[in-house]
Amino acid sequence: MPKILPDKSLSKLDSYKLLKAYQKQIAEVSIKKHFKKEHDRLKYTWLDWENIIVDISKNRIDKKGFNLLIRLAKEAGLDKAIEAQFKGEKINTTENRAVLHTALRNLDNSPIFLDDKDIIPELRAMQQKMYVFCEKVINGHWRGYSGKKITQVINIGIGGSDLGPKLVVEALANYKNHLDIRFISNIEGDHHKEILKGINPETTLFVIVSKSFNTQETITNANSIRDWFLKQVPHSSIEKNFVAVSSNIEKTVSFGISSDNIFPMKDWVGGRFSLWSSVGLIICLAIGPKQFKELLKGAGKMDSHFRNTPFEKNIPVVLGLISVWYNNFWGSESEAIIPYTQYLRNLPTYLQQAFMESNGKIVGRNGRSVNYQTGSIIWGASGTNAQHAFFQLIHQGTKLIPTDFICFRKSLNGNEDHQNKLLSNFIAQTEALMNGKNETEVLDELSSLGMNPLEQKKIAPFKIFEGNKPTNTILIDKLTPESLGSLIAMYEHKIYVQGIIWNIFSYDQWGVELGKQLASKVLDDIEDKSKNSHDPSTNKLIEIIKKRPFN
Numbered sequence: 001m002p003k004i005l006p007d008k009s010l011s012k013l014d015s016y017k018l019l020k021a022y023q024k025q026i027a028e029v030s031i032k033k034h035f036k037k038e039h040d041r042l043k044y045t046w047l048d049w050e051n052i053i054v055d056i057s058k059n060r061i062d063k064k065g066f067n068l069l070i071r072l073a074k075e076a077g078l079d080k081a082i083e084a085q086f087k088g089e090k091i092n093t094t095e096n097r098a099v100l101h102t103a104l105r106n107l108d109n110s111p112i113f114l115d116d117k118d119i120i121p122e123l124r125a126m127q128q129k130m131y132v133f134c135e136k137v138i139n140g141h142w143r144g145y146s147g148k149k150i151t152q153v154i155n156i157g158i159g160g161s162d163l164g165p166k167l168v169v170e171a172l173a174n175y176k177n178h179l180d181i182r183f184i185s186n187i188e189g190d191h192h193k194e195i196l197k198g199i200n201p202e203t204t205l206f207v208i209v210s211k212s213f214n215t216q217e218t219i220t221n222a223n224s225i226r227d228w229f230l231k232q233v234p235h236s237s238i239e240k241n242f243v244a245v246s247s248n249i250e251k252t253v254s255f256g257i258s259s260d261n262i263f264p265m266k267d268w269v270g271g272r273f274s275l276w277s278s279v280g281l282i283i284c285l286a287i288g289p290k291q292f293k294e295l296l297k298g299a300g301k302m303d304s305h306f307r308n309t310p311f312e313k314n315i316p317v318v319l320g321l322i323s324v325w326y327n328n329f330w331g332s333e334s335e336a337i338i339p340y341t342q343y344l345r346n347l348p349t350y351l352q353q354a355f356m357e358s359n360g361k362i363v364g365r366n367g368r369s370v371n372y373q374t375g376s377i378i379w380g381a382s383g384t385n386a387q388h389a390f391f392q393l394i395h396q397g398t399k400l401i402p403t404d405f406i407c408f409r410k411s412l413n414g415n416e417d418h419q420n421k422l423l424s425n426f427i428a429q430t431e432a433l434m435n436g437k438n439e440t441e442v443l444d445e446l447s448s449l450g451m452n453p454l455e456q457k458k459i460a461p462f463k464i465f466e467g468n469k470p471t472n473t474i475l476i477d478k479l480t481p482e483s484l485g486s487l488i489a490m491y492e493h494k495i496y497v498q499g500i501i502w503n504i505f506s507y508d509q510w511g512v513e514l515g516k517q518l519a520s521k522v523l524d525d526i527e528d529k530s531k532n533s534h535d536p537s538t539n540k541l542i543e544i545i546k547k548r549p550f551n
């Protein structure tokens with residue numbers, strides 16, 4: 001395999017050793033103490049860029065540690081790795097592919113060469129085809145097979161062909177047009193039955209999205225929906241009501257999609273980074289090309305920030321390093337992401353795939369197992385809902401869970417009362433997590449309520465908050481297509497930063513293959529096409545499934 005990215009084991013870097021020693025020194029120093037010691041703490045922990053503020057001051061680190069993290073990034077060769085990605089070098093080494101989702105949001109037409117060919121002209125043509133089609137559907141010029149306007153669109157895809165588009169369509173609901181958008185992802189027949197309820201085949205456009213056109217869930221769903229459709233209408237109707245997004249043109253055509261109705265994508269766009277490509281067709285249908293371009297613009301701005309900003313002020317770099325700090329030096333296993341807006345309720349799910357499929361790897365870039373932790377577990381939900389669900393564990397549990405708090409300063413509909421309450425919760429949580437509440441404060445509070453001293457002593461331990469829980473605050477001016485593009489791109493780049501430091505390949509996903517292979521064997525067993533031998537548990541489960549009546 002060609003060596004394009006640096007190959008430096010994290011545990012062998014000098015700065016890693018220095019950070020280990022530094023962590024021991026400051027293990028008992030609280031974030032509050034760091035604030036007391038450092039009068040100019042906000043100078044280096046406050047990153048203000050465009051309409052986004054990232055405040056990392058509420059973390060267990062001081063200037064010395066911050067500098068060591070920056071040194072770690074430099075020693076790991078992050079600067080070269082960033083350039084290699086943007087230049088289109090084949091950094092997805094195990095699949096021999098470039099990683100160029102950034103080219104899709106390139107703000108100008110400057111050439112990007114891949115195998116000596118500028119990819120920009122073809123890319124612009126693909127984008128133009130998508131924009132023209134979306135305009136036609138939105139303004140009613142594209143009609144269904146019976147001549148009626150399209151009113152509903154169903155996206156059939158899974159993983160990256162579902163999560164990113166779904167996130168953005170829901171996030172930008174305020175910018176959406178009249179089209180009713182739905183998503184079918186799971187292979188479960190009941191799921192697609194539910195989604196198809198009330199669907200009129202005449203006025204519905206089905207968008208099949210599969211980079212490989214080989215994914216069992218998507219192809220099974222697409223087949224069933226095509227059968228359901230053709231039961232009601234003549235075969236030629238497919239042309240008006242089915243389109244597809246794929247890089248496998250041959251398979252897409254043999255499924256029955258006319259080549260005019262295929263929106264191609266390139267192998268240099270990874271599935272979980274593909275919402276910017278024609279995989280975003282459903283987004284473009286929902287919000288129109290103008291707003292879709294704004295989304296690309298926001299991501300493009302973040303790309304150039306990531307590529308050109310010194311590490312100290314580089315948002316994705318700093319966030320990636322902070323995450324490595326807890327993962328590799330404090331033994332933290334997971335990170336929570338809490339967007340304080342219902343519009344972004346799907347962000348944690350989307351980021352789960354983005355982070356965990358990218359960085360859930362034990363094998364280093366040298367082909368050997370690493371001797372340190374890699375990809376952390378990502379989870380979360382929208383605030384304030386999350387406060388009433390799992391925040392207890394973050395506040396008073398035994399686990400260390402660094403948390404990202406994301407909020408927009410302005411609401412979209414100008415409801416000040418609600419927005420002020422939302423923002424106050426958003427801020428108060430990070431303050432509470434950092435400050436906690438000590439015994440004296442608890443006792444004072446209880447005595448002011450008139451409780452007798454004996455009772456106070458008994459109840460106090462349960463009311464103490466240890467505090468010192470790390471958070472990042474991400475405050476964005478307003479939720480717009482542009483700011484959303486920047487936010488998503490920020491997290492995408494954070495993934496790469498971590499992957500480079502962990503010395504792993506972030507852009508392949510071999511770990512999902514084994515399950516797929518075995519599922520096909522088990523299916524043959526369930527359908528009596530073969531009799532494979534499994535372990536006793538698996539054999540018994542298959543036996544029971546076969547014995548039971550289907551319904």
Ligand code: F6P
Nearest residue numbers: 159160161210211212215271512
């Ligand atoms: O199974 C994982 C995966 O390959 C993801 O990486 C991808 O986003 C998803 O499946 C869907 O793949 P496709 O777009 O090829 O159907």
